[in-house]
Amino acid sequence: MRSKMLSFRRSTVLATALASCLTAGVAQAEVDTIHFLIPGGAGGGWDGTARGTGEALQKSGLVETISYENLSGGGGGKAIAHLIEVAEQSEDTLMVNSTPIVIRSLSKVFPQSFRDLTPVAATIGDFGAFVVKADSEYTSFNQLADAYLENPRSVTVVGGSARGSMDHLVAAQAFKAAGGDPRMVKYLAYDAGGKAMAGLLSGEADVLSTGFSEALALAEAGEVRILAMTGPERSSAAADVPTLKELGYDATFVNWRGFFAAPGLAESKRDEFIAVLEKMYGTEEWAKVRDRNGWAEDFRPGDEFVAFLEQQEQEIGDLMRELGFLR
Structure with missing residues (x-):
């Protein structure tokens, strides 16, 4: 009987050790x-x-x-x-x-x-970003700002949020920094970034005001170009994209x-x-x-x-x- 109990205990210890080995290094979910x-x-x-x-x-x-x-x-x-x-x-x-x-x-x-x-x-x-179609007449944010200063209604901005909300606000801030009237922004509102992008590509708007991360994903597809971003310095994720500040506009937004x-x-x-x-x-x-x-x-x-x-x-x-x- 004692021999059987010892054998059982040995088996239990071995099983426990084996289970520990099998689960070693496997992270348990925190949530x-x-x-x-x-x-x-x-x-x-x-x-x-x-x-x-x-x-x-x-x-x-x-x-x-x-x-x-x-x-x-x-x-x-x-x-x-x-x-x-x-x-x-x-x-x-x-x-x-x-x-x-x-x-x-x-x-x-x-x-x-x-x-x-x-x-x-x-x-x-x-950060915020300003995006145009790959074949857009605007090749820099400076050109876009100059067009706005000449005639604010000639530049149509599209965004994935309502009028008076962030995409609109960022565009108004940028054009104000360029010397324009921020209240004159011609803004088309969509309910999501994907829909706003479709509006840009269809020609309904000249520029998309969006988040920098969204702009990166769009640019990778090759259909758009990023004219500028609103960070205090360039991002390593897209080192070729200038900031508004370096272009001469005192505007940053995060x-x-x-x-x-x-x-x-x-x-x-x-x-x-x-x-x-x-x-x-x-x-x-x-x-x-x-x-x-x-x-x-x-x-x-x-x-x-x-x-x-x-x-x-x-x-x-x-x-x-x-x-x-x-x-």
């Missing part, structure tokens, strides 16, 4: 599931940010299951309202958003603000992007999201996604994110009043 809610359609900056972040989290083994849902409409307001409505069933949901949640709240595009959600973290900064959870989310769950996003920055998978998109890292978690949003509300409100978008 089981994240569902990304995207307030715009395919091809836009929100879409790229959510899918790029999800790609890095899943390929690095930090999150086991990733899913995505595009819910466009109302300048992002439809997705915000939906997340608030289904808050109790959405503890695994992260909604991507960016500067427009501040702009559109200020301009009353929708009644909610970041205060109606649970801010989790800002994660990246993406669009933060980050994630929000449902209202009433437990602080422990929020901290779990923050921890996994912070850990992501140290992975090779994230480095590939970040460099591919020309993103700048800009991590502001939890309460720091809330304080930043409050500051943004004040600064962007002042800029919008200066450019004539708010009274």
Whole structure:
């Protein structure tokens, strides 16, 4: 009997050791599931940010299951309202958003603000960019600015967001820096970056105002050229693209992007999201996604994110009043 028990114990120890060997080096997921809610359609900056972040989290083994849902409409307001409505069933949901949640709240595009959600973290900064068709008559931003100064209505700008929102605001800021009237921008609004790109290629507009990461993806296809970007210096992701500043226009703009959870989310769950996003920055998978998109890292978690949003509300409100978008 004793011999059998010893044999059983030996077998158990060997089985445990074998299991340890088999699982050694296999990372355990930090979070089981994240569902990304995207307030715009395919091809836009929100879409790229959510899918790029999800790609890095899943390929690095930090999150086991990733899913995505595009819910466009109302300048992002439809997705915000939906997340608030289904808050109790959405503890695994992260909604991507960016500067427009501040702009559109200020301009009353929708009644909610970041205060109606649970801010989790800002994660990246993406600059603005101005894009033309590959065969466009404009070969530099200086030419485009000169045409605007001569006749503002001769230059049609298209963007993947509503009038008075970020794509419009960035264009107005650039033309103001060139000496033009920012209130005269002829702007065509689409509900997503992909649709705005189609509008440019069809000839409905002369220039697309968009995010730099989106512009890089479009330029790779060979159908467009990037005239300028709004960063303080050139990006290694596209070293041939000049900044507005080096072209002689005193204008820079960075669009933060980050994630929000449902209202009433437990602080422990929020901290779990923050921890996994912070850990992501140290992975090779994230480095590939970040460099591919020309993103700048800009991590502001939890309460720091809330304080930043409050500051943004004040600064962007002042800029919008200066450019004539708010009274």
